Amino acid sequence: MPARIYRQLHEAIIEGRLGPGERLPPTRELAASLAVSRNTVAVAYERLTAEGFLVGKVGAGTFVCANPPADPARPDRPGGEIPVRPLWRLLTDEPSPPPPARYDFQLGVPDAHRFPMAAWRRLIARELRDVGVRASSYVDPAGHAGLRAAIARHIWLSRSVRADTADVVVTQGAQQALDLVGRVLVEPGACVAVEEPGYPPVRALFTSLGATVTGVPVDGEGLVVSAIPRAASLVYVTPSHQFPLGTAMSLDRRTALLAWAHEHGAVLVEDDYDSEFRFSDRPLEPLHSLDRGRRVIYVGSFAKTMLPMLRLGFLVVPPSLRTAVRTAKRLTDRQGDVITQGAMAAFLTEGLFARHLRRSTREYAARHERITAVLCRDFADRLAVVPSSAGLHLAAHLREPVDVDALVRRAAEAGVVVEDLAAYHGDGPGEPGLALGFGAIELDRIEPGLRRLAACWP
Known part of the structure; x- marks a missing residue:
């Protein structure tokens, strides 16, 4: 002993x-x-x-001891490296989120202070009280049945997306939803088309699955359909609020994209990531609603409307993919957090989500109006704002050449977080500019923050 x-x-x-x-x-x-x-x-x-x-x-x-002796059996040198696939040496981990800033214009961040925490805490407590025998058994990998039904009803009322409960698969955010699509549909070497500029994690995800990922340019009407490679078997798009430019895909372009998919036997993945926040015109119908050939997979998320930390997203899949996607979900994580999913089901069915959305939209509309007005007034000779009427961010192109990387660094040192639009280009530098979010910054901080950004201009 x-x-x-x-x-x-x-x-x-x-x-x-x-x-x-x-x-x-x-x-x-x-x-x-x-x-x-x-x-x-x-x-x-x-x-x-x-x-x-x-x-x-x-x-x-x-x-x-302050300086214990070294163990001769454990030499002070690194052990042998375990080799990984070469691909994973190219896919670097994303940087850590920036520290809290006084003027935070980072993208993809909702206002956590607007989240109805008291109501959410009550629903979570109720789920914990009622969990009973369910706690000792696994549940459907597609997710909480009540939440799936509530999602199907919600997207029908808000987005005219027709879906049965059986079509909905609840996921750990939109990224897992896209991973499931890739696992089921993308063969190694397959051609996948994504928007350029676009969402970098999507490009990296499909690349990690062995696909050949090709960027397709975006113009004022959305994805340029004529530029999609003929070999593409899957096309990822954000038609309601293109990320990061913010434009909406025109009806003519949506019709052309659907026709292209049917002609080439391709699948369209429609990411409707923040369509709930619209500040002017009624949104165009989603691709999923216009599709008659069941070539569209619809991806949604509650990361912007609720909180990213809840990790709640979903897929709407055609009947031909139900079994495969459910099986992939079961093999990857077996099931999600049923307590959170149950609380979200109640949040939707009791009308709390609709109320929260109305209040948040009013606040974000005011921020969108303020940031657009200040940029158009004080930065007119420096930035051309890309028209946008939805979401939690907007983009602006440079009118004159500027070292954007240096500008972003100087702004960060001054307590202002903005993003370089070039970070969202995968195939080249693209048109230089800035991307500014307004989800995390209070209304009264927008103008002072932009004044401070202007002072950082070379």
Whole structure:
């Protein structure tokens, strides 16, 4: 037994789990916790002290030495590397989110202060009380049945998307939804078309699955259908509010894209990521609503309307893909968080989501109006704002050449977070500009923040 205690303490010191100067428990206390004699622990302590790993201080206790000797059996050099597929050396992890800033114009962030936390806490508590026997068993990998039904009703009323409960698969955000689509449909070497500029994680995801990803340019009417490679078997689009430019795909372009998909036997993945926030005209019908050949997979998310941390998204899949997508969901994570899903079902069915959405839309509309007005007034000679009437961000192209990377750095140093539009181009630099979100910044901070940004201009 002394030898076993010695080895465990020795390894803890060598591996750094017991750091230099850390106090060890008294021999009597450790002996009691291990159900051994005090003398057994004392023998292990004495051996480690003799070898220079521990030091005893009269009246204070036993401590790890400030500079314990190295273990000759563990040379101070890295071990052998485990090789990964070469692809994963190219796909770097995204940088950590920027620290909180006084004037935060980062993209994709809703206002957490507007989230109805009291109502949500009540619904979560109710789900926990009612979980009962469900807690000891797995549930449908497609998600909470009540939430799937509520989503089907919600997207029918708000977006004219026809879907049965069986068509809906609840996911851990839109990114998992897209991963499931890729797992089911994308063969290694297949051609996948994405928007250029577009959402970088989508490009990286399909690349990681072995696809050849090709960027397709976007103009004032949306994705340029004539530029889609003939070999593309899957096309990813954000037609309601193109990311990051913010334009809406015209009806003519939507019709042309659907015709192209039917002609080439391709699948369209429609990401309707923040369509709920519209500030002027009624949105055009989604591709899914216009599709008569069941070539469209509809992807939605509650990350912008609720909170990203809830990890709630969904897929609407045609009947031909139900079994495959449900199987892929079961194999990847078996099921989602049923407590959160149950609370979200109640949030939708009790009308709380609609109320929250109305209030949030009014606030975001005011921010959208303010940021657009200030940019058009004070930056007219520097930036051309891309027209947008939805979402939580807008884009602006540079009128004159500027080192955008340096500008973004100077702004960050001044407490203003903005984003370089070039970061969303995958096949080249594209047209330079800035992307500015208004979900995370209060209305009264927008104008002071933009004044500070103007002061950073070269």
